[in-house]
Amino acid sequence: MPELSLQDIDQISRDVTRQEISFSHLADELTDHLCCDVEHEMMRGLSFQEAYNIVRQKMGSRRLKEIQEETLFAVDTKYRKMKTTMKISAITGTILLGFASLFKIMHWPGAGIMLTFGALVLAFIFMPSALGVLWKETHSGKRLFLFISAFLTATFFIAGVVFKIQHWPGSSVGMLIAAACGILFFIPALLALKMKEQENKTKRAIYILGTAGLILYVLGFFFKLQHWPLSSMLLMTGLAVIFFVAFPWYVSATWKEENNVSPKFFFMVIGSLAIVIPSLLINLNLSRNYDGGYYMHQWEQQALFKYRQAENRMLMLGCHDSIAAPLLAEINVKTGELLRVINDIETGMVAESEGEPGNPAIITHQVKETVAGPEIQFSQLQNPFHTVPYLNFLMEGTSSRNDLNRALKDYSDYLTQLIPGNETEKYQKLLDPSVYLPAADPEKERISLMVALHRLELLKNSILAVESYAFAAVANR
DSSP states (O other): EEEEOOHHHHHHHHHHHHOOOSSSHHHHEEEEEEEHHHHHTTTTTTOHHHHHHHHHHHOOHHHHHHHHHHHHHHHOHHHHHHHHHHHHHHHHHHHHHHHHHHHHTTTTTTTTHHHHHHHHHHIIHHHHHHHHHHHHHHHHHHHHHHHHHHHHHHHHHHHHHHHHHOOOOOOOHHHHHHHIIIIIIIHHHHHHHHHHOOOOHHHHHHHHHHHHHHHHHHHHHHHHHHHTTTHHHHHHHHHHHIIIIIIIHHHHHHHHHHHSSOOOHHHHHHHHHHHHHHHHHHHEEEHHHHHHHHHHHHHHHHHHHHHHHHHHHHHHHHOTTTHHHHHHHHHHHHHHHHHHHHHHHHHHHHHHHHHHHTBBOSSSSSSSETTTTEOOOOOOSTTOOOOOOHHHTTTTHHHHHHHHHHHHHHOOOHHOOOOOOOEEEHGGGGGGGHHSOOOOOOOOOOHHHHHHHHHHHHHHHHHHHHHHHHHHHHOOO
8 A cells, every 4th residue: 555755744734734723633633534545545556646636626625624613513512602603693694684775775664773783793793703713713823813803894894884874973983993904904914824825926926916906995995985085996996906917817827726627616706707797887886876866956956046046037027116126136136146155155166176185176067157157067076075175165264154154144134124124034044054054063074065065055045035035025015
């Protein structure tokens, strides 16, 4: 019967060690069992490497780990409880999140409760039990940092997503901590582990390139959730690096390295592309739908503004009273002056969002001159969710906000003098800037350009409503 050399036995022992068999004496028994199987195959005249490849193919990539798990499950009560808890909580949390997503899409009641409960189960039952199981199976101090960083990243990510969907405060903080833990700790720790296990220099370079693409993708995903600029560029760059450079390179290297590529490898290649490419398309479509929801509200306000402006103009032109007609024309002039102040603020915010920091863009196609006045082309904006314009133009204390407050007060005082009595109380609230631009803490609340423009559009329509009321009051008097 052929006998293995010390070098052959040492290679088998190293491969078993790489599987992190932590149960006492099990590693030696598995090594002895593999050596016997290899010697049995060598009796057919095969070389050690040929026989060892056949044994590994029969065994599969996870068989040694499965043997250890089965052994631990049979002899370790604590491990058995943790494993059962992990499986039950994983299934329960996943089912709850799945039904919560369905209920959320269909706007059925109970979605928030299921979403919150599912997230709590995954974050505080599944993740700790999974961490305990992994530690029990490996007892590797080198992997402990990887496990803890993965636990923190997943926990804060789940919490951040739930808080974001439920519109609770603190979602941004949770997502920021998750992104920081993933980029600074988990991904580098995973890369370091793979680099130690991999002896092939080509695959090491692939791992580094794939890690860079993954970091870009995570950053892009986080920027997308926060509506920060450059999110689309980071997402597309990360995906391009992973699936158009690193992934084909990995496929090529694996194809050359393996004598017989298993069906599992093909399923991994095809399955990854089948999942990621549609997900990217859905993400882009959802992004357009998300933006389109904001655009629809803005277009509705613009259409209402045109209608009210045309109606007020007809009221003014239809008045032939020698005393009232000049007053209506004067009110219309005052209204136009107030609207120009708001239009200038809107144009300034758009210019700042489209330009570089400290260097506003020259507005061309983003604002269109119409009969009704300047009209913002919302779908043409490159950074519709930029948060700086609101801080610089509409926060209390800024020069443009002071100009707007003054203009609204002057307009209100003018109408009060023109229409004496208690009648002016009916429209005073419509000209209060704090109704549309409530005080906000810039450290806690970030208001995007789109939201700021929508608030100003509401204010403009309210001004036209006040003008209509003033026309009626003057004409009736």
